[in-house]
Amino acid sequence: MKGLILCAGVGSRLWPITHTLPKHLIPLANKPILFYIIDILVDMGIDEIGIVVGKNKASFQEALKEYDNKNIAFHYIKQEKPIGLANAVLSSREFIKNEKFLMILGDNLYHPDIKNAINNIVNSNFNCHVLINKVSNPSRYGIVKIEKDRVIDVIEKPNNPPTNLAIAGIYIFDSNIFTACENIKPSNRNEYELSDAIKWLIDNGYVVSYEKFDCLWQDLGKPEDILIANQYLLSNIKPENNGIIDKGSKIDGMVFIGNSSIVKNSIITGPVTIGNNTIIKDAYIGPYTSIYDNVEITNCHIQNSIILNESIISDIRGIIDSSIIERCCIVEGEKEETKTNQLLLGKDTKIKLKKS
The missing domain is CATH 3.90.550.10 (Spore Coat Polysaccharide Biosynthesis Protein SpsA; Chain A)
Structure with missing residues (x-):
């Protein structure tokens, strides 16, 4: 057939x-x-x-x-x-x-x-x-x-x-x-x-x-x-670590980390999956988040979100219920961003978040 x-x-x-x-x-x-x-x-x-x-x-x-x-x-x-x-x-x-x-x-x-x-x-x-x-x-x-x-x-x-x-x-x-x-x-x-x-x-x-x-x-x-x-x-993933996790980081629950990915001074609470060659630094990654390959996340708080390859996110304290597609760049604006942000972003989007 x-x-x-x-x-x-x-x-x-x-x-x-x-x-x-x-x-x-x-x-x-x-x-x-x-x-x-x-x-x-x-x-x-x-x-x-x-x-x-x-x-x-x-x-x-x-x-x-x-x-x-x-x-x-x-x-x-x-x-x-x-x-x-x-x-x-x-x-x-x-x-x-x-x-x-x-x-x-x-x-x-x-x-x-x-x-x-x-x-x-x-x-x-x-x-x-x-x-x-x-x-x-x-x-x-x-x-x-x-x-x-x-x-x-x-x-x-x-x-x-x-x-x-x-x-x-x-x-x-x-x-x-x-x-x-x-x-x-x-x-x-x-x-x-x-x-x-x-x-x-x-x-x-x-x-x-x-x-x-x-x-x-x-x-x-x-x-x-x-x-x-x-x-x-994500509720059915098998925990596995193929990357590097430093001593200042904490991994809790079902977490999959891909090849050559690095986790520094961060907390990851599963279920979470992280792809290959991704860097997570000074961040909290909460439950039900999937992060694809070649992503950089610094000083962020993210949960229940999908983040695709080659995206860069820095200094954003709250991202929740979001879908962020390839090569997006999200950074802090001139003023502190709002407490939580729900984003739906297409490829190559570049934004600064700040209070309205």
Whole structure:
């Protein structure tokens, strides 16, 4: 069975982060979101994977060099315009041909136990099989109505949801899905909705079934979703020190420190992960913080945040609930900065913080 991962979305709700970094490549616990999805497929024995991309194919090719020696064949499939998931699926027709395939959205995070639920459906004879989960805010999702072992209706982001059962971004399709995608019209959002294609299958006599699961599933559409997912992953890290910690520093809890990183006169309270060649000096790094490679942090207090590579932060006493992307520079201004700061910064941002 081939695998398909949809990664062409522009991630507008995560601007300015996603102006330069596809949301599927945002590192959580210092590992890109997409890699967690790929690992699920590889664990299922799938080694031929299509990646549907938009204009940022080069970013994915560079990131996926990580898998060069792992006997996985990646096929990059361009979706010419971001006009819906059904159009993205249709773009993959030449790659999939007439085979049944497993498809996962590339901007979702799942508990590793999701593999058990997938195993339950890989050998099914249905035309379409979806994984579903109960949600507290069904108006944000594609919602299903079920009857016995069948899905009898699918509604995309309904104002008045008939159930709280959402399609959780994992599907198995046979080649009839391409016919369905060709026979639907754009929605009110002017997109070709995958939920409409699945409904077309139902309305035209094809069999759509489902598998419920109750382990973690996090849709990563908004900045707060990214931080929640990062918290979850950090809660499961294994402590390890591959760097240098001086005698004036204190490490407490689950903390991972990468190669050649240096911690001087600092307190780090886990769960925290620190990448390679990073310097932490005279700082407090609090729980649920991930710091990537080649970062310099001096005289700062940071917690529950994501800080990506080559960023420099100095003399900022309070950063919390923040996402700081590549090569950002944050320093103290002419006056003392506010007590706490919540930041959402894109690549190459340079700011001084001070009282208003």
